[in-house]
Amino acid sequence: MSNPTLSPTQTPAPPSPGAVRSKSQQKRRNRYIVAPLILVSVNVVLFLLFFVWPGALGLLYSFTDYRGVGKLNFIGLANFQKLFGDGTFWAALSRTFIYTILSVPVIYASSLGVASLLVSKAVRGRTVAKIVIFLPWLISPIVVGVIWRWLFGQDFGFVNFVITGMGGNSVPWSSNGNLALGVVIMASAWAGTAFNMLLFIAALKNIPESLLEAAELDGANAWQRFRNVTLPAIAPTSFMVVLLSTIHAMKEFAMIQALTNGGPGTENTLIVQYIYKTGFEQSKVGYASAASMVLMVVLLIIALIQLRFNRKKG
Numbered sequence: 001m002s003n004p005t006l007s008p009t010q011t012p013a014p015p016s017p018g019a020v021r022s023k024s025q026q027k028r029r030n031r032y033i034v035a036p037l038i039l040v041s042v043n044v045v046l047f048l049l050f051f052v053w054p055g056a057l058g059l060l061y062s063f064t065d066y067r068g069v070g071k072l073n074f075i076g077l078a079n080f081q082k083l084f085g086d087g088t089f090w091a092a093l094s095r096t097f098i099y100t101i102l103s104v105p106v107i108y109a110s111s112l113g114v115a116s117l118l119v120s121k122a123v124r125g126r127t128v129a130k131i132v133i134f135l136p137w138l139i140s141p142i143v144v145g146v147i148w149r150w151l152f153g154q155d156f157g158f159v160n161f162v163i164t165g166m167g168g169n170s171v172p173w174s175s176n177g178n179l180a181l182g183v184v185i186m187a188s189a190w191a192g193t194a195f196n197m198l199l200f201i202a203a204l205k206n207i208p209e210s211l212l213e214a215a216e217l218d219g220a221n222a223w224q225r226f227r228n229v230t231l232p233a234i235a236p237t238s239f240m241v242v243l244l245s246t247i248h249a250m251k252e253f254a255m256i257q258a259l260t261n262g263g264p265g266t267e268n269t270l271i272v273q274y275i276y277k278t279g280f281e282q283s284k285v286g287y288a289s290a291a292s293m294v295l296m297v298v299l300l301i302i303a304l305i306q307l308r309f310n311r312k313k314g
Helices: 017-061 079-085 085-121 126-138 140-149 158-165 177-205 209-217 222-233 235-251 254-259 271-281 285-313
Strands: none
Touching: 017 285, 079 285, 085 126, 085 177, 085 271, 126 177, 140 158, 140 177, 140 254, 158 271, 177 235, 177 254, 209 222, 222 235, 235 285, 254 271, 271 285
C-alpha cells in the first residue's frame, strides 16, 4: 500500500493555539532567565576581579617579605609578629579609633538634623536645599580635602584671612594636632552628610502620621515626639547609617591625605595612611599587607558587634 501524499492544492494543518502559546511562553521564560544571568555574571566577574583577587593577593603577600619586585619569600607569621610590636602601627590604629568615635556622631547628628528640617512642612525651599546639601557628595574626597585646606590653611587660609582682617590672631590650624583633627572631622561631616541625609529622609517619610498625631494628642511636645516616636521608628536606618559611617571612617584616606597629609608630623596619620606609606613609600608590601589584614579583621569585628547589638535591641 502506498503512503498518502498531499496534493499540490493541499496545505499542512496550522499548529494548534496551545503549541503556539507554549513556544511563546518558553521564549519569554528563556529571556527572563538568560538576561538576569548575564547581568549577574558581569557583576560576579567584576567582584572577583577587583575585590576577591586583590584580597587573595594581599593575604598571600602578608605571609611574605615581598617588596613590590622580585620573588616572594614565605616567612610565615613574621610580619604579624613584628606588626604587633610596632608602636607606630598601634599609634595609627588608636588615632583611627579616636577619629571614628568623634566623627561618626557628628555625621549622624548632622544628617538626621538636616533630614528632619527637609521633611518639615514649615520649611520653605526644601527642593533647592536638598540639591545644595547633596552637592558635596558628588565631589571627590581629594577635592574636599583641597577645599578645606584652602579654607583652614594656617598661612593662606580664608578663615584666618577673615580672622586677621577683623583684628584677631591667626589660628594654628595646621600646626596644632587637635585643631587639625577638628578640621578633618568637620570636613568629613560636610562631605558625608548628604548620602545619610537621603536615607533619613526616606525613613522619616515612612513614619505613619497617626503615631505622631496620637502622641501630640497625649500632650507630648516636639522633643518628646522625636525621642519616643521618631527615633524608635527610624532605628533600622540609624543602625545602617552608623555602620556605614563607621566603616567609612576606619578606611578614610584620600580626604585626609589631601587635607593634612596626616599632620602635623604623624599626629593624625590614620591606619590606611600608615598602610599606604609602608607599602608604597617604604616598599614593604608584605608588611603593609599584614597591616591591611589586621584592619579587615577589625572592621569585621566592629560590624559583628554592631549587628549583635542591633539584634538585642530589636
